[in-house]
Amino acid sequence: MTTISKAYKFRIYPNKTQQHQLYVEFAASKVVYNYFLNKSIELYNSEKKSSNYFDWAKELTELKKKEEYTWLQQASNGCLQQSLKDLDVAYKNFFRNIKKGVKPGFPNFKKFNSSIRYSNVSCKYSKENHKIQLSKCGWINVADYKTPFGKLMNMTISKTKSGKWFVAICVEQELKKYVNESVSEVGIDVGIKSFLVDSNGDKIDNPNFLKRQDRKIKRLQRQLSKKKIGSNNCKKAKLKLAKEHEKIASQRTNFLHQNSTKLVKENKLIAIEDLNISGMVKNHRLAKSIMDVSWSEFFRMLTYKGERYDCEIKKIGRFEPTSKKCNNCGYIKLDMTLNERSWICPQCNSILDRDINAAKNILSLALDRKEVV
Numbered sequence: 001m002t003t004i005s006k007a008y009k010f011r012i013y014p015n016k017t018q019q020h021q022l023y024v025e026f027a028a029s030k031v032v033y034n035y036f037l038n039k040s041i042e043l044y045n046s047e048k049k050s051s052n053y054f055d056w057a058k059e060l061t062e063l064k065k066k067e068e069y070t071w072l073q074q075a076s077n078g079c080l081q082q083s084l085k086d087l088d089v090a091y092k093n094f095f096r097n098i099k100k101g102v103k104p105g106f107p108n109f110k111k112f113n114s115s116i117r118y119s120n121v122s123c124k125y126s127k128e129n130h131k132i133q134l135s136k137c138g139w140i141n142v143a144d145y146k147t148p149f150g151k152l153m154n155m156t157i158s159k160t161k162s163g164k165w166f167v168a169i170c171v172e173q174e175l176k177k178y179v180n181e182s183v184s185e186v187g188i189d190v191g192i193k194s195f196l197v198d199s200n201g202d203k204i205d206n207p208n209f210l211k212r213q214d215r216k217i218k219r220l221q222r223q224l225s226k227k228k229i230g231s232n233n234c235k236k237a238k239l240k241l242a243k244e245h246e247k248i249a250s251q252r253t254n255f256l257h258q259n260s261t262k263l264v265k266e267n268k269l270i271a272i273e274d275l276n277i278s279g280m281v282k283n284h285r286l287a288k289s290i291m292d293v294s295w296s297e298f299f300r301m302l303t304y305k306g307e308r309y310d311c312e313i314k315k316i317g318r319f320e321p322t323s324k325k326c327n328n329c330g331y332i333k334l335d336m337t338l339n340e341r342s343w344i345c346p347q348c349n350s351i352l353d354r355d356i357n358a359a360k361n362i363l364s365l366a367l368d369r370k371e372v373v
């Protein structure tokens with residue numbers, strides 16, 4: 001039986017006392033993480049020995065008895081244990097890299113925690129009263145609650161810059177086999193003008209909230225820059241800006257989820273280009289930089305949703321001449337500029353829309369590859 005992990009994210013409303021407890025736990029889990037990371041690095045440097053979760057967990061009990069660390073007792077065991085488990089994962093990766101011959105770099109120390117995870121021993125959720133429970137906080141109210149199904153693995157509590165609290169409830173679920181009866185195969189080309197164009201000629205426009213928000217963010221940034229650093233007005237302006245950034249992020253995520261789900265449900269195969277996002281030109285325009293993030297996030301969604309919805313995702317190399325090649329006869333137009341939105345093929349006289357033609361080429365390339373294999 002195949003299982004997948006799935007996270008359910010909800011906004012939560014901890015009261016003042018609970019918030020105080022959470023701050024203590026944010027701090028405690030950071031201190032514990034860094035303390036044992038430091039010890040492990042020292043042990044490795046002096047004796048080339050590794051240590052792991054079990055060594056640390058045992059030592060943690062002793063550590064809490066030391067005078068300067070007794071405050072750690074205020075934090076729940078679950079978050080401290082999870083912090084050690086996270087360190088264990090990071091530390092194992094570090095050793096795996098050494099074995100692979102990759103230049104080793106120790107895991108990083110935590111500077112600031114804006115989220116903490118609780119292992120399933122110290123958290124639960126209630127089906128009846130729409131709340132979650134953390135061992136030292138008690139019951140916390142949850143907004144728009146839907147009961148997660150599956151085996152509870154852990155919960156992550158986070159606080160955004162604008163002061164909103166969230167929980168991500170991570171569960172392990174049985175993978176239900178979705179029968180995809182579609183036979184359609186589609187190639188997609190992402191771009192600046194339209195968010196994407198597919199080989200059938202369908203376009204998804206960039207959501208217009210991007211441009212609107214671009215202007216709003218710039219205005220808020222200007223307002224912030226005029227405020228005296230550290231003043232109350234400066235704090236208010238920062239909060240406003242943080243809220244706006246979070247709003248864009250959530251609208252963007254919704255947009256990407258809707259469109260990726262639709263595509264994998266409607267198609268049996270989707271061909272995409274392997275974008276080198278990190279290598280893309282750094283651009284200071286907000287709308288553009290959001291688009292860069294969006295494409296990589298969109299392709300990530302397509303890939304994992306493709307598995308769930310029985311839709312194959314095929315990537316083609318990013319050096320293929322997808323816009324310059326006529327999809328009808330294979331003629332390659334070398335002198336094409338970025339502004340040319342459509343062109344007539346000198347060889348076969350087809351009238352080609354730049355983006356649709358590219359999407360068709362992406363599909364053909366992906367299908368060719370299938371025949372070779």
Ligand SMILES: [Zn+2]
Pocket residue numbers: 326327328329330331345346347348349350
């Ligand atoms: Zn042609």
